[in-house]
Amino acid sequence: MAFDQNFSGAADDFPALLRRKGLLASTGANLLPQVGTPQKTWQPTEATTILAFKFSGGVLVAGDRRATAGNTVVYDRADKVLEIDRHSIMAIAGVPATAWEMARVLEHSFQYFRRTQLQEMSVDGKVRALSKLLRDNFGFVMQGIGVVVPIFATYDFHPKPEARLYFYDAMGAQFEVTDYAATGSGSPAVRGILYYENNWGSKPLKELEEDEAVSIALRALDTAAESDTSTGGVDRSGKIYPLIKIVSREGITTLPEGKIAAVFKETVA
Amino acid sequence: MIEEPYRWVEAIANRREYIESQLAPGSPIAALGYRDGILFVTLGQMRQKIFEIYDRIAMGAIGHPGDIERLRMAAIELASTEGFTRSATDVSLRRLVHYSLSPVMKSAFEQIYGPPYLARMLFAEVGEKPEEDLFLRVEYDGEIASNGATYAQARQDFAALSGTQQSRELMETFLANQHAPDANLETAFNSALDAWSIGHMTLKNSDTKELPEHAAVRTHRQERLANAGIEAALLERDASRAIRYRLLPDNELRPLIRD
Numbered sequence: 149m150a151f152d153q154n155f156s157g158a159a160d161d162f163p164a165l166l167r168r169k170g171l172l173a174s175t176g177a178n179l180l181p182q183v184g185t186p187q188k189t190w191q192p193t194e195a196t197t198i199l200a201f202k203f204s205g206g207v208l209v210a211g212d213r214r215a216t217a218g219n220t221v222v223y224d225r226a227d228k229v230l231e232i233d234r235h236s237i238m239a240i241a242g243v244p245a246t247a248w249e250m251a252r253v254l255e256h257s258f259q260y261f262r263r264t265q266l267q268e269m270s271v272d273g274k275v276r277a278l279s280k281l282l283r284d285n286f287g288f289v290m291q292g293i294g295v296v297v298p299i300f301a302t303y304d305f306h307p308k309p310e311a312r313l314y315f316y317d318a319m320g321a322q323f324e325v326t327d328y329a330a331t332g333s334g335s336p337a338v339r340g341i342l343y344y345e346n347n348w349g350s351k352p353l354k355e356l357e358e359d360e361a362v363s364i365a366l367r368a369l370d371t372a373a374e375s376d377t378s379t380g381g382v383d384r385s386g387k388i389y390p391l392i393k394i395v396s397r398e399g400i401t402t403l404p405e406g407k408i409a410a411v412f413k414e415t416v417a
Numbered sequence: 418m419i420e421e422p423y424r425w426v427e428a429i430a431n432r433r434e435y436i437e438s439q440l441a442p443g444s445p446i447a448a449l450g451y452r453d454g455i456l457f458v459t460l461g462q463m464r465q466k467i468f469e470i471y472d473r474i475a476m477g478a479i480g481h482p483g484d485i486e487r488l489r490m491a492a493i494e495l496a497s498t499e500g501f502t503r504s505a506t507d508v509s510l511r512r513l514v515h516y517s518l519s520p521v522m523k524s525a526f527e528q529i530y531g532p533p534y535l536a537r538m539l540f541a542e543v544g545e546k547p548e549e550d551l552f553l554r555v556e557y558d559g560e561i562a563s564n565g566a567t568y569a570q571a572r573q574d575f576a577a578l579s580g581t582q583q584s585r586e587l588m589e590t591f592l593a594n595q596h597a598p599d600a601n602l603e604t605a606f607n608s609a610l611d612a613w614s615i616g617h618m619t620l621k622n623s624d625t626k627e628l629p630e631h632a633a634v635r636t637h638r639q640e641r642l643a644n645a646g647i648e649a650a651l652l653e654r655d656a657s658r659a660i661r662y663r664l665l666p667d668n669e670l671r672p673l674i675r676d
Contacts, residue, residue: 256501263493
């Protein structure tokens with residue numbers, strides 16, 4: 149641990165501090181394809197399914213557990229729904245190495261801001277922080293290595309207490325949604341289901357009770373897995389269930405596997 | 418002129434005297450390890466004096482706000498980069514203070530053409546058990562005093578910081594008699610208030626060697642509490658949460674005061 153005597157003040161954000169100390173790769177902007185050189189067609193690979201929607205108890209975020217490399221399944225217990233702080237979740241579709249690194253940077257950024265500035269970072273600030281990381285990563289995306297397309301769910305206490313939900317594109321544009329978001333290769337099917345449920349289901353998504361919400365999330369992931377080979381859905385023989393977390397005023401709850409299994413048995417299987 | 422060793426010693430002595438006189442009015446801070454964590458308490462300051470450094474580390478400081486700020490930022494930077502590149506459990510207060518802060522403060526103090534750090538700091542790191550709590554006091558010249566958690570000596574589950582050595586030693590004498598590490602929050606908080614009052618009362622009259630009378634402490638404490646806000650923070654022992662630091666607002670503490 150070296151002590152930097154020329155410390156200049158608090159203007160740095162955490163990624164800038166890491167770069168100053170040589171602990172984080174440069175932004176990748178210099179890796180953009182040069183003008184005049186033959187360009188590869190950019191093939192986004194986001195082999196997974198992540199979904200999130202608001203319900204009566206906050207925001208539910210669910211992700212399948214499969215990790216793939218090409219058409220090989222390499223891991224069937226991947227965690228793609230990551231806790232960033234006590235009220236924020238980042239769920240990821242894309243290249244795990246980049247995504248987990250981003251989650252780590254983000255987690256430390258929020259803490260670093262609070263500790264140095266002596267106040268909590270605003271929700272808008274947190275949303276922008278993720279956006280900036282995505283934009284910095286875009287050079288790698290253009291090279292076809294390291295695309296990440298996340299969903300960000302958090303609880304805002306100002307100006308009025310409410311759950312907030314955002315999705316991003318690979319360049320870092322953020323979109324706030326009122327009802328639901330889905331990302332990854334299996335997301336078209338999920339988006340269809342959530343749109344249908346929200347408009348013509350027994351009740352709109354935001355009025356669902358917890359068990360009903362879990363049931364819809366499981367059905368949606370199972371549907372996505374039906375046609376998308378990169379989505380694990382529910383592994384009935386291996387008893388591997390999707391990871392489901394809920395963001396509410398009280399913080400983040402990870403649903404125990406037993407509970408998910410019970411809802412699955414009753415309403416899905 | 419300071420090329421001569423004697424001049425250098427004299428210059429250092431002058432500098433020490435100057436810094437001590439600058440720090441002398443610094444209002445005390447008491448830090449007590451208790452059953453559920455470590456409690457930092459001070460009273461009625463114009464600016465914040467207790468800070469979060471990392472998941473399990475907090476700091477209290479007196480001195481010049483500019484210097485405190487530089488040291489605080491440096492400590493947060495070091496802890497955060499260490500926690501990011503390795504893991505949160507690899508961030509250790511002992512290493513932070515012994516290998517990073519202390520050497521820099523010592524050389525700043527001894528390079529007499531440059532400015533020293535006008536600050537005195539008290540760090541604490543909460544352990545899984547009270548026996549594992551670590552308290553380190555760092556002086557402007559890089560001197561480190563520990564609560565004995567790292568070496569084989571009688572350890573204390575508390576530490577104090579004050580403007581004068583006199584005042585700090587009286588606080589420590591009081592806490593050594595009064596404080597037990599298995600105390601609950603209410604008891605620890607009241608001991609901390611008493612220790613603060615003793616430290617505050619004895620700041621001005623530097624020849625007091627005895628602890629003030631119990632009744633006098635009570636009166637002083639009541640007077641100060643009526644006119645000042647309580648600044649307090651906790652490092653919680655509860656391992657279910659990564660971040661243990663929590664500010665304790667004045668209104669949460671007032672009901673715990675026992676007269």
